[in-house]
Amino acid sequence: MSSPVDRWIRIWSRLSRRRLKGEVEDELDFHMEMLVRRFRSQGMDPARARAAAEDRFGDPSRIRRRAVRAESSRVRQEERALYMDNLRQDLRFALRQLWKRPVFSIIALSMLALGIGANTAIFSVVYTVLLKPLPFPEPERLVRIWESRIEQGWERASVAPGNFWDLREMNRTFEDLGAYRFSSANLTGMEIPERLSVGRVSAGFFGQVLAVRPVLGRTFLPGEDQPSGESRVAMLSHQFWQSRFGGDLSALDARLTLDGESYEVVGVLPAGRPWLDYADVYVPMVRSPEDTRSSFELAVIGRLRPGITLEGGRRDLEAVARRLEEAFPDALAGIGITVGSSREWAANAETRRALWLLLGAVGFLLMIACVNLGNLFLARATGRVRETAIRAATGASRGRLIRQGLTESLFVSLVGAGMGLGLGVWGVAAITAMAPGQIPGLNEVAITGWVLTFTLGAGVLTGVLTGLVPALQASGEDAASTLRTGGRSVSGSRGQRRLRGGLVSAEVALSLILLVGAGLLIRSFGELMGAERGFETDHRLIASVNVPDTYGPAEATEFNLQLVERISALPPVVSTAAVHIRPLAGGSTGLGFVRPDDPEPEGGIPWASWRLITPGYFETLGVPILRGRDFTRDDFAFTGDGHLPVLISRRIADLLWPGEDPLGRTITLWAGQTGRPGEVLGVVGDMRERGIDQGPTLAVYLPYVASGWPPDVVIHTAGEPTAVVPALRQILVEMDPNIPLSDITTLEEMLGQSVGGQRFLMVLVSLFASLALLLALAGVYGVQSYSVAQQTQEIGVRVAMGASRGQILRKVILQAMRPAFLGLALGIGGAFALSRFMAGLLFQVEPSDPTTYVGVAGVLCVAALLSAWLPARRAAGVDPVIAFRTE
Amino acid sequence: MSHAKADLLRGTLDFLILKALTFQPQHGYGIARWLEESSDDLLRIEEGSLYPALYRMERRGWIRSEWGFSEANRKARYYRLTARGREQLEAQAEGWDRLVEAISLVLRKQPG
Numbered sequence: 001m002s003s004p005v006d007r008w009i010r011i012w013s014r015l016s017r018r019r020l021k022g023e024v025e026d027e028l029d030f031h032m033e034m035l036v037r038r039f040r041s042q043g044m045d046p047a048r049a050r051a052a053a054e055d056r057f058g059d060p061s062r063i064r065r066r067a068v069r070a071e072s073s074r075v076r077q078e079e080r081a082l083y084m085d086n087l088r089q090d091l092r093f094a095l096r097q098l099w100k101r102p103v104f105s106i107i108a109l110s111m112l113a114l115g116i117g118a119n120t121a122i123f124s125v126v127y128t129v130l131l132k133p134l135p136f137p138e139p140e141r142l143v144r145i146w147e148s149r150i151e152q153g154w155e156r157a158s159v160a161p162g163n164f165w166d167l168r169e170m171n172r173t174f175e176d177l178g179a180y181r182f183s184s185a186n187l188t189g190m191e192i193p194e195r196l197s198v199g200r201v202s203a204g205f206f207g208q209v210l211a212v213r214p215v216l217g218r219t220f221l222p223g224e225d226q227p228s229g230e231s232r233v234a235m236l237s238h239q240f241w242q243s244r245f246g247g248d249l250s251a252l253d254a255r256l257t258l259d260g261e262s263y264e265v266v267g268v269l270p271a272g273r274p275w276l277d278y279a280d281v282y283v284p285m286v287r288s289p290e291d292t293r294s295s296f297e298l299a300v301i302g303r304l305r306p307g308i309t310l311e312g313g314r315r316d317l318e319a320v321a322r323r324l325e326e327a328f329p330d331a332l333a334g335i336g337i338t339v340g341s342s343r344e345w346a347a348n349a350e351t352r353r354a355l356w357l358l359l360g361a362v363g364f365l366l367m368i369a370c371v372n373l374g375n376l377f378l379a380r381a382t383g384r385v386r387e388t389a390i391r392a393a394t395g396a397s398r399g400r401l402i403r404q405g406l407t408e409s410l411f412v413s414l415v416g417a418g419m420g421l422g423l424g425v426w427g428v429a430a431i432t433a434m435a436p437g438q439i440p441g442l443n444e445v446a447i448t449g450w451v452l453t454f455t456l457g458a459g460v461l462t463g464v465l466t467g468l469v470p471a472l473q474a475s476g477e478d479a480a481s482t483l484r485t486g487g488r489s490v491s492g493s494r495g496q497r498r499l500r501g502g503l504v505s506a507e508v509a510l511s512l513i514l515l516v517g518a519g520l521l522i523r524s525f526g527e528l529m530g531a532e533r534g535f536e537t538d539h540r541l542i543a544s545v546n547v548p549d550t551y552g553p554a555e556a557t558e559f560n561l562q563l564v565e566r567i568s569a570l571p572p573v574v575s576t577a578a579v580h581i582r583p584l585a586g587g588s589t590g591l592g593f594v595r596p597d598d599p600e601p602e603g604g605i606p607w608a609s610w611r612l613i614t615p616g617y618f619e620t621l622g623v624p625i626l627r628g629r630d631f632t633r634d635d636f637a638f639t640g641d642g643h644l645p646v647l648i649s650r651r652i653a654d655l656l657w658p659g660e661d662p663l664g665r666t667i668t669l670w671a672g673q674t675g676r677p678g679e680v681l682g683v684v685g686d687m688r689e690r691g692i693d694q695g696p697t698l699a700v701y702l703p704y705v706a707s708g709w710p711p712d713v714v715i716h717t718a719g720e721p722t723a724v725v726p727a728l729r730q731i732l733v734e735m736d737p738n739i740p741l742s743d744i745t746t747l748e749e750m751l752g753q754s755v756g757g758q759r760f761l762m763v764l765v766s767l768f769a770s771l772a773l774l775l776a777l778a779g780v781y782g783v784q785s786y787s788v789a790q791q792t793q794e795i796g797v798r799v800a801m802g803a804s805r806g807q808i809l810r811k812v813i814l815q816a817m818r819p820a821f822l823g824l825a826l827g828i829g830g831a832f833a834l835s836r837f838m839a840g841l842l843f844q845v846e847p848s849d850p851t852t853y854v855g856v857a858g859v860l861c862v863a864a865l866l867s868a869w870l871p872a873r874r875a876a877g878v879d880p881v882i883a884f885r886t887e
Numbered sequence: 888m889s890h891a892k893a894d895l896l897r898g899t900l901d902f903l904i905l906k907a908l909t910f911q912p913q914h915g916y917g918i919a920r921w922l923e924e925s926s927d928d929l930l931r932i933e934e935g936s937l938y939p940a941l942y943r944m945e946r947r948g949w950i951r952s953e954w955g956f957s958e959a960n961r962k963a964r965y966y967r968l969t970a971r972g973r974e975q976l977e978a979q980a981e982g983w984d985r986l987v988e989a990i991s992l993v994l995r996k997q998p999g
Contacts (some may be wrong), residue, residue, distance in 0.1 A: 027915065027964050034916040035934070054935055063935035070942035077946055322950070546957075666909065 011547065011631065024067050032753025034774035049501055056157035065130065084401070097408060104380065108373055111775060112416025115369030115459050117423025118362040124428050124451045126313045126355050129347050131450075134823025135635060136270035137211045140344035141309055145177065145300040148332045156338050159300045161291035163332070167300070168202070173308045175317040178205030180275065181285055181296040181822060186546050188738055189257040196240075196744035198258065199279035201225075203369025206235070208283070209303045210275060215241075217252050217267030225284040225626045233284065234263040238271035239279040256281065259548055275301075293331045300589055301342075316341040338425040353840055354761045357517070360834075361768040364514045367509055368772050372779035374466040375503045377409055378496075379786055400669055402468075409467025410460065420591075423445070424455065424456035425863055435760055482621060501782050501819035511769070511776035516831035517838065518769035519852040521762040524842040528755055531844070534621030534687035534696060535583060539574075540714060540747035541721035542582050543728065546740050549712040554567050556707035557636060559735065563713065564614045566731050577617035578704055585687040585752045593700065594673040596657050605672050608652060608698035609690070612709055617701070618647075618684050620716045625784050628663045635681070636703045646678040653683045660857070678702075691754045714747075721746050761841065777863050784816045795875050808876040809869075816868035824857055824864075831856075895963050900932065900940050901949075902927060902983065905968065905976040908950060912967040914957060915941060 036046075044052065054060070078731045098105040129316040133139055146156040147163065159167070159179065186193055207219035208210050223229035234256055236245070245251040263283060265295045269276050285298075304313050317337040325332045347355070425447055509569065511629065514857035544565065547556055560578045567576045592605040611617075616633045618624070628647070633646040643666065653662040667678045678700070686696035702709065717724055727746060733743055752759075788795075795808055835847035845852075907918045919934040944950050949972030958965040968976070 023964075024938070026962065030914070030961055031916045031919070031934065031938075031965050033961070034957075034959075056931075058933035058935035060935065063938060067938040067942060068938075070939040070946070074942050074946035169999070 001466075004864025012337055021068055023500050024064065024071050028060065028064060028067065032060070035662055042586075051868045063490060067477060068635030071736050084712070086403070087407065091411060093404065094408035094411040098412065101380075104376060107689050108376055108412055109419060111369045111372055111417050112413055112459075113423050113770060114463065114775075115230040115362075115421035116413075116417045116455060117427055118420075118461070118771070119366050119458055120361045120420055120424025120451060120455045121357075121431060122355075122358050123454045124424065125431060126359050127448070127450055128379065130352060130355055132272075134342060134345065135276075136269070141175075141303050141304045141306070141308075142209070142345075143304060143313060144340045144342065144345065145302055146338040146340070147321075148294060148336040149340045150336050153332045156340075158295055158296040159286075160293045161288075161299045162293040163321075163324060163335070164202075164286055164298050164300055165291065166465050167317060170320045171302075171313075171316050172324065173300040173305055173313045174302040175203040175206035177300055177302045178202050178209035179285060179300050179731055180205060180278070181298050182279065184546070185281075185677055186260075186548055186738070186740055187256060187258060188260070193546075193738050193740040195544065195740045196281055197259070197279040200285035201282055202285055205275075205301075206269065208717055209301055211303065212272075212276065214267040217265070219267055223325045225286055227286060227288060229284075229286075231284045232261060232263050232343050232843050233266045234258075235267045235269055235282045236265060237277060237280055239277060239281070241268045244377070250265035258283070260550060268811040280334055285446060293328060302339075303678065310339055310341060315794070323537075325506070325525055329504070330591050350840060351757070352742075353837070354757065357841065358761070358764055361514055361765050363518060364510050364856060365772045365775070366462065366486050368775045368779070370462050370465050370505050371503050371510070372782070373409075373413075373469050375500065375779055375783055377405075377466055377497065378503075378780070406464065408468040412464035413463035413466065414456075414459045416462070419457050420459075424451075429812075431764070434763070435756075446487050496500045499786065500787060501822075502814075504780050504783050504819040505823035505826060507776040507779045508820050508860060509827035511772045511829045512824060513834060514765075514769040514772045515834060515856040516827075518762075518766040518851055519856050520835060520838060520842055520845055520847065520849060521758075521765050523849060523852055524845040525755070525758055527632065527844040528693055528758060531688065531692055533692050534623060534685050534698075535689070536716075536731040537751045539719075540621070541717060541744070542712055542714050542747055542750070543723060543725070543744040544582075544712050544742045545578075545732065546742060547707075547709060547736075549708050551707050553705060557705045560614055560704050560711050561633065561636065563711075563731065563735065566730065567713060567724075568616070568737075569713060570724060570727050572724055574716040574718055575620045576713060576715040577620045578614045578713050579617055580612040580704065580709040582712040582714070582750075583621070583658055583687065583747070584691060589699065589722060591669055591846025593652065593656075594668045594671040596666050596668050596677065599668065599671065601698050605656060606698065607647075608700050610669075610700045610702060611813075612704040612706060612711075613701050614704050614711075615628050617714070619712050621687075623687060624685045626683045627653075627661075628680070630682065631697055636705055643677045643679040645681050645840075647682045647684055648680055649686050649697070649699040650697060651686050651698050652700065653680075692751070693755070693758070698819070712743075758841075758843070773860075780820065780864060781867035781870070783866045784842070785874075787816065787872040788812055788875045792875065805876045809872050812872035812875055813868050817864065820861075820864035820868070824860060827860075828853060828857060890988070898935075901944060902976070902979045904937065904940060904944065905949065905972055905979070908966055908968040908972070909976065912965045914963040914965050916957075916963075918966070944972070 015837070025418060031107050032053055035056055038048050039049035039052045040046065056065070059866070106679050128864050134142070136142060145159065145167070147154045147159050148157065161179070164501065168174075168179075171177065179202045183200055185196055185198045187196045202221040203222050203225040204620065205220070207216075212219070214235070219235065220233065221229075224233055236251060249263055249762055251268060254265045255264060258281070263281075264631045269282070271277070302313065304310070308316075314337060317339065318770060321332075321335045321337050325335050344352075354611070428447065547559055551559060564578055565574055567573060589610055590607050591610050593608055594605055613631070615633065617633075618630060625647075631645065631647070646667065646669070648662070649668065652667075656667065657665060658663065662680045662683055665680045667680055669678045670679075684701070688694060688696050689698065689699070690697050713728075715724060715728075721743075729741060732739055791812070795812070798808060831847060839847050904918055904924055907913060907921045907963060910921075913921065915934075915937050922932065926970060928955055941950065941952075944971070945966070950966045951969055952964050952966050955963060955965045
């Protein structure tokens with residue numbers, strides 16, 4: 001008795017209790033009256049007859065109570081039966097209607113399937129990436145912590161190791177703080193050497209902060225990140241455990257040789273993200289008295305004590321920061337703390353915005369599908385006006401007619417939702433296949449209970465929205481007048497015409513908004529790809545050569561130079577060079593720089609990225625050397641304290657020596673830090689090497705002389721770049737068989753990946769916008785031809801009265817275009833308001849970009865005109881005789 | 888009144904009502920009169936208790952009701968036996984016969 005239907009019926013019967021009571025009373029009164037009359041006829045006087053009747057009948061109030069109880073349970077059951085009966089009837093009716101008009105049904109169902117399918121697919125992505133709870137206990141207590149220097153304009157920097165240990169010890173609001181640093185190491189002692197990603201974490205990172213239980217073994221112990229503790233222990237990521245040990249228990253007995261040191265495997269982490277899947281192997285990050293306070297290296301997370309708010313935690317850490325600032329006034333001037341909720345962990349702001357944008361886009365698509373469907377139902381309801389009027393006249397109540405209409409539309413939309421679910425499953429697969437790596441967790445996307453709920457909800461909402469308007473409209477018609485006119489009207493009632501006009505406006509507006517969104521993204525992507533990168537990407541291979549730290553500086557330098565020389569001797573190689581951080585990798589090393597005669601410039605010390613390179617780097621990347629010369633081997637022999645030979649990018653030259661010749665000048669490098677003089681040998685072109693959606697970088701290039709920075713080699717080949725990989729491996733085996741080669745790719749591929757997110761978003765939004773345009777056009781065309789068809793008689797009259805073809809054409813088109821223009825205006829307004837949210841996703845295109853708006857409005861205008869012109873032309877050619885015969 | 892007795896009486900009342908309706912559709916007052924006459928005034932029930940029984944039986948689908956007009960042109964609710972009600976009556980009649988037979992057997996038993 002707890003189904004909603006039952007509950008609804010109970011409420012209804014309570015309302016009808018009065019009617020029911022009345023009927024029971026009538027019946028009992030009748031009985032009493034008959035008894036009294038009988039006793040009277042036996043000669044009793046009225047009073048005695050009444051008493052005798054009451055005696056015979058029993059206590060009326062008690063009986064009435066019992067009777068009403070019995071009767072209402074009977075009525076309830078009857079009403080339920082009636083309801084089910086009606087429902088069955090309505091469903092059968094709906095099915096018959098669908099079956100009778102296969103074209104209508106196929107169009108309606110495929111539109112719905114498309115709309116709901118797209119929504120299901122995108123929602124499952126949004127759910128998995130943004131909404132699914134993190135796989136850690138009480139994730140609301142987890143936060144991310146950054147250092148800030150508000151005065152210098154940055155709010156979210158990684159935390160310096162020295163500061164981390166102090167924050168961890170001195171705070172009073174966190175159960176524990178954990179730090180994570182990404183690094184990599186050479187795994188040797190196996191068949192072939194391999195480069196592993198290694199996460200270095202404070203001991204409490206997994207066990208106390210994330211509070212994960214290891215699948216196997218244990219997490220790190222408190223002392224294992226202290227210099228006194230045993231820190232040669234490692235935990236394996238789930239993925240690494242599976243791929244390397246086949247998920248076997250024996251992993252716990254294994255030892256791993258990382259960069260020549262032996263580590264004992266103590267545990268295996270569960271699968272999941274984030275953090276747990278960041279590296280192959282995790283080892284303790286060991287505290288050291290030399291830990292720096294000015295190099296921002298650690299990702300820090302914290303678990304708040306129960307009952308502490310995010311703001312409370314922030315204030316506490318901020319207080320600690322104040323004390324640190326007092327203790328280290330030079331290094332930590334202006335230090336602050338930023339705390340962010342763990343909800344942001346799953347995806348960065350840009351990804352989040354992109355996904356919400358996609359959800360919005362499919363929402364619009366579904367709305368357009370709804371409008372179309374509503375219009376189809378409306379047209380059909382109008383066609384059935386006579387039938388409806390007859391049913392109303394023969395006693396079907398208004399409520400019953402509305403319910404029947406709703407049953408039909410709900411039935412259609414639920415079938416459509418079922419089909420959409422199938423389409424959504426396929427869509428999820430397609431999206432996962434085409435998505436770039438940047439969206440975390442996309443490979444886990446699946447149709448879950450929440451997604452099913454969402455789809456069902458979308459189906460029900462669609463059904464109600466599309467069914468309610470026509471149902472109200474149809475049942476609201478005055479039955480008598482409809483029957484009198486024979487269900488025919490000259491051009492539909494005024495209300496109906498206005499409703500159809502509204503539908504046209506809505507479709508035009510919705511599709512315009514979507515098209516503007518897609519247009520902006522396409523323009524932005526064009527700008528991105530067309531932007532001056534400053535370097536060539538075709539036929540360039542790139543690979544990491546993981547020279548270990550055991551190589552001393554001289555040894556490493558010699559190794560790099562020799563490696564490059566031997567590679568350039570290979571026949572297909574045009575030129576080659578080594579660099580310590582490859583272009584487009586996103587990572588960077590930076591330094592402050594000043595002119596020696598202006599050590600404290602206004603506006604602070606500018607910051608540049610620095611790169612260690614071997615001679616030929618610019619030639620290999622196709623970067624022009626604007627002035628001066630490239631490094632030669634001789635530049636690698638400079639003495640320790642002298643001027644470093646440097647090449648600088650043009651923007652640095654323009655900044656320090658505007659309009660002057662920078663060659664031979666002295667530049668102070670690591671200004672405000674260690675401070676070393678450099679001598680400018682040359683000026684090279686600017687590169688957008690941090691990613692082509694970032695501005696050109698200020699860059700300082702130095703000879704590749706340090707150790708501890710394993711090189712990436714960039715190889716410009718004549719033919720297919722990957723063809724040189726075997727030869728490259730061979731050279732490496734000959735030089736040092738213990739050095740693994742890793743991250744082999746081409747610059748083209750890196751470029752593709754670096755714009756993958758933008759491309760993904762652009763392609764999907766464009767796809768949805770095109771579908772929306774298609775649906776909207778079909779819908780608008782449908783409405784226009786319908787209203788023209790309704791005017792056939794009127795047009796016939798006009799033709800008979802001598803109106804010219806041109807006049808009629810003009811009149812029909814003008815009438816049809818009015819709602820379209822209204823839609824255009826509304827759409828432009830809506831797009832203007834909504835596109836602001838896209839600002840962060842656009843590259844060098846304003847959200848209010850006039851080209852896009854004008855272009856999109858033009859396209860829609862032409863499309864709407866066309867969809868009005870086709871039926872209008874047909875109408876203008878109408879033969880009046882036929883027009884009069886049309887019913 | 889104990890439960891068993893109440894159930895027996897209620898079952899008996901249902902049985903009698905069903906029987907009353909086998910001849911023709913009848914309103915509650917008519918059923919009461921028929922019971923009175925056909926039992927030679929021996930079975931006298933509290934007539935009001937007919938109604939809860941009637942509603943209950945209608946809910947079970949043994950009888951159906953509709954509003955009509957009585958002999959005196961008064962609005963009255965008429966009850967009619969359904970096919971299921973007829974089956975019910977036969978089943979109860981059989982059970983009743985067996986019960987009566989069993990009780991008679993017991994009563995006729997001679998000592999010894």
